[in-house]
Amino acid sequence: MGVGLIRNGKGRDGDAANPSGIDVRWGVLGLAALLCACADKSDPPRGIAGADADNGLAVIGRTGCAACHVIPGIDWPRGLAGPSLEGFADSPMIGGQFPNQPDVLVDWLVDAPAMAPATAMPAMPLTEGEARDVAAYLYTLDD
Amino acid sequence: MTRPAADGTAAWPPAALDPAGPFAGPLNTLAWVLFAMAGAVLLVVLVALGVALFGPRRWRARFGGARLVWIGGFAFPVVVLSALLIYGLGLTSHLTQEPGPGEMRVRVTGEMWWWRVAYLDAQGREVFQDANEVHIPTGRPVVLELDSADVIHSFWVPRLSGKVDMIPGRRNLLRLQADAPGAYGGQCAEYCGGPHALMGLVVVAHEPAQYAAWVRKQSAPAVAAPQPAVGAEVFGRAGCGACHSVAGTTFNGLAGPDLSHVGSRRTLGAGILPNNQGTMAGWISDSQSIKPGNRMPAYPVLTGQELRDVSAWLESLK
Numbered sequence: 001m002g003v004g005l006i007r008n009g010k011g012r013d014g015d016a017a018n019p020s021g022i023d024v025r026w027g028v029l030g031l032a033a034l035l036c037a038c039a040d041k042s043d044p045p046r047g048i049a050g051a052d053a054d055n056g057l058a059v060i061g062r063t064g065c066a067a068c069h070v071i072p073g074i075d076w077p078r079g080l081a082g083p084s085l086e087g088f089a090d091s092p093m094i095g096g097q098f099p100n101q102p103d104v105l106v107d108w109l110v111d112a113p114a115m116a117p118a119t120a121m122p123a124m125p126l127t128e129g130e131a132r133d134v135a136a137y138l139y140t141l142d143d
Numbered sequence: 144m145t146r147p148a149a150d151g152t153a154a155w156p157p158a159a160l161d162p163a164g165p166f167a168g169p170l171n172t173l174a175w176v177l178f179a180m181a182g183a184v185l186l187v188v189l190v191a192l193g194v195a196l197f198g199p200r201r202w203r204a205r206f207g208g209a210r211l212v213w214i215g216g217f218a219f220p221v222v223v224l225s226a227l228l229i230y231g232l233g234l235t236s237h238l239t240q241e242p243g244p245g246e247m248r249v250r251v252t253g254e255m256w257w258w259r260v261a262y263l264d265a266q267g268r269e270v271f272q273d274a275n276e277v278h279i280p281t282g283r284p285v286v287l288e289l290d291s292a293d294v295i296h297s298f299w300v301p302r303l304s305g306k307v308d309m310i311p312g313r314r315n316l317l318r319l320q321a322d323a324p325g326a327y328g329g330q331c332a333e334y335c336g337g338p339h340a341l342m343g344l345v346v347v348a349h350e351p352a353q354y355a356a357w358v359r360k361q362s363a364p365a366v367a368a369p370q371p372a373v374g375a376e377v378f379g380r381a382g383c384g385a386c387h388s389v390a391g392t393t394f395n396g397l398a399g400p401d402l403s404h405v406g407s408r409r410t411l412g413a414g415i416l417p418n419n420q421g422t423m424a425g426w427i428s429d430s431q432s433i434k435p436g437n438r439m440p441a442y443p444v445l446t447g448q449e450l451r452d453v454s455a456w457l458e459s460l461k
Contacts, residue, residue, distance in 0.1 A: 064419065064421065064422035064425075068421065068428070077434075078432065079425045080432040117448070118447050119451075120428065121421070121424075122421050122451045122455070123420070124419070125420075
């Protein structure tokens with residue numbers, strides 16, 4: 001979005017209707033810088049109301065998610081059948097095709113094949129509450 | 144959580160000093176007696192050493208003769224170690240006696256790196272096979288006949304009994320008993336190659352009535368008779384039946400664990416993973432990343448859909 005604004009500003013550089021184009025350009029750059037700051041990765045991770053990330057890690061352990069995924073916080077196993085979840089909070093996609101948003105992630109954890117029929121990830125035996133806790137834990141993985 | 148998967152792996156790795164039956168109790172006592180004796184002897188030796196180095200001249204002179212060597216270095220160890228040996232053998236000899244008439248018998252065979260489990264009738268004939276779990280009724284002793292198919296393993300379920308080696312060509316006996324229902328973790332206790340540390344097992348103790356129901360269920364195929372499932376077709380096409388048996392089908396391989404009721408097991412991979420469709424799919428797809436060196440290859444030829452079909456079918460074999 002910030003990039004788009006800069007391009008717009010440059011596009012209107014020589015616009016006769018705006019003789020003081022330099023000032024506008026600085027204003028647009030300032031706005032772009034502000035917008036970039038909003039998308040900074042150092043922002044707090046996506047919150048899930050009422051979810052308990054510590055319990056999420058416990059659920060991950062006893063469900064065996066690490067049989068297919070490398071998951072920071074689980075030393076063993078470090079399965080390779082599914083993608084590594086290192087840095088998952090910074091990944092824009094879930095399963096390579098869905099936006100990485102809390103509601104989408106919770107649905108995915110409970111029943112991935114309902115969303116992506118070709119996925120190898122089966123529906124998992126998680127309650128809604130457990131899935132929310134797991135999602136909260138995954139959103140702490142921002143390194 | 145009440146999911147059986149949770150108790151299964153929560154029991155592994157097992158606690159070593161927390162007995163849960165009449166055979167493990169005395170062994171635990173023996174372990175503490177040995178620790179206490181070793182501590183006491185260490186204390187005596189350290190005090191004697193301190194006296195010999197820093198004590199008054201008169202005391203040091205006493206420590207200089209041969210008499211102390213005869214008493215402290217020979218007579219004392221002979222007496223103490225003999226007493227401990229007799230006490231220990233007295234506590235454990237009944238653990239390894241031949242099964243009496245009417246005693247329940249289970250044969251457990253160590254394999255690299257899992258456990259083949261066969262339930263035997265009174266004549267010692269095999270009734271049905273299972274793997275990586277030993278089911279027993281509570282409140283009565285069960286005689287395990289331990290042997291090995293390859294190298295030396297060691298059967299150890301510390302909360303229920305002692306530790307006995309499984310030696311190729313030899314039939315070792317071990318009794319165990321659980322007082323209360325539950326899952327009791329075990330571990331191969333003799334290094335047996337690569338993934339030895341991941342060779343776990345679970346003993347599941349049931350109330351006698353539940354145990355009888357479990358035996359009835361295991362004695363019949365779990366496969367739904369008329370309609371072969373899509374997953375069963377994938378299982379056949381991928382060649383799984385060359386190593387694995389499933390009662391009620393034509394899959395009759397003997398190299399790997401019997402899968403007739405694999406969906407009812409608490410764990411996968413020999414006691415180490417919870418058992419659900421996700422871990423099943425992960426194990427089939429790439430068990431080598433979970434238990435490196437185990438004898439099941441990775442299956443990078445299955446699609447996601449096939450993996451879900453075959454794991455769903457296996458999980459349905461309760």
